[in-house]
Amino acid sequence: MLNIKTTTVAFITLLLILSISSCFISISFIFFVLIIALYVMLLAYGSYFINSQFYIRTICSKNNNNKEIAITFDDGPVKEITPLILDVLKEFDIKAAFFCIGKRIVDNESILKQINNEGHIIGNHSYSHSCYFDFFSSKKMTEELIKTEDVIFQTIGKKVKYFRPPYGVTNPALKKAVNKMNYTVIGWSLRSLDTKNKDYRKILNRVKRKLKPGDIILFHDVNPEIINVLRNFIKYALSNNYKIVRLDKLICL
Numbered sequence: 001m002l003n004i005k006t007t008t009v010a011f012i013t014l015l016l017i018l019s020i021s022s023c024f025i026s027i028s029f030i031f032f033v034l035i036i037a038l039y040v041m042l043l044a045y046g047s048y049f050i051n052s053q054f055y056i057r058t059i060c061s062k063n064n065n066n067k068e069i070a071i072t073f074d075d076g077p078v079k080e081i082t083p084l085i086l087d088v089l090k091e092f093d094i095k096a097a098f099f100c101i102g103k104r105i106v107d108n109e110s111i112l113k114q115i116n117n118e119g120h121i122i123g124n125h126s127y128s129h130s131c132y133f134d135f136f137s138s139k140k141m142t143e144e145l146i147k148t149e150d151v152i153f154q155t156i157g158k159k160v161k162y163f164r165p166p167y168g169v170t171n172p173a174l175k176k177a178v179n180k181m182n183y184t185v186i187g188w189s190l191r192s193l194d195t196k197n198k199d200y201r202k203i204l205n206r207v208k209r210k211l212k213p214g215d216i217i218l219f220h221d222v223n224p225e226i227i228n229v230l231r232n233f234i235k236y237a238l239s240n241n242y243k244i245v246r247l248d249k250l251i252c253l
């Protein structure tokens with residue numbers, strides 16, 4: 001499988017072969033540039049695509065024949081939206097997973113407690129969700145993860161088991177941090193793009209069109225349109241014989 005180790009070994013081997021060969025035959029400089037460019041592109045691909053498994057083992061879906069799927073929400077809790085999501089989930093008796101941002105839990109502790117009391121899973125999604133998170137050192141990333149874990153533990157008295165990288169970006173520094181924390185890293189197989197689309201029908205059509213058994217679906221509790229999307233999506237999935245199960249049941253971990 002393509003990962004950081006095999007790619008780096010192949011890159012160094014190719015460079016060595018080219019360097020040694022250039023002592024005997026004339027090799028254009030362009031070949032060196034092309035190999036370096038390809039290597040950089042592969043590193044960027046591995047960072048950007050969470051399901052590439054390039055840097056970190058990430059669970060993005062689960063093969064199953066039971067038409068089971070799991071719903072997840074990122075970036076909450078948000079006072080105006082998360083409780084409404086919880087109402088919809090309660091209405092259909094569905095359990096989901098919420099990957100929470102540490103700093104958003106502060107002042108929203110009652111929502112976190114409600115998420116937990118209603119049987120949903122709470123995961124770590126960093127403390128700041130900074131747009132520079134991917135450039136942080138491993139030490140700084142670990143500090144963020146610990147800070148969020150502490151807030152969650154102080155609020156609901158439970159240790160976090162799952163982590164989802166902010167923006168879905170992974171790199172060697174993050175690998176070191178999540179290994180230290182002993183987290184299971186969760187990605188997704190179906191992205192709703194609910195933070196980009198403002199029209200709930202577009203979001204809904206996308207998830208309906210792409211839905212398949214074993215999917216881990218990514219929503220965010222930041223866009224008010226999500227309430228409409230969620231209710232209609234659940235109705236659609238259930239009427240098509242999908243079983244919406246909690247993340248830990250889907251992945252058996």
Ligand SMILES: [Zn+2]
Pocket residue numbers: 074075125129165166167
């Ligand atoms: Zn996020």
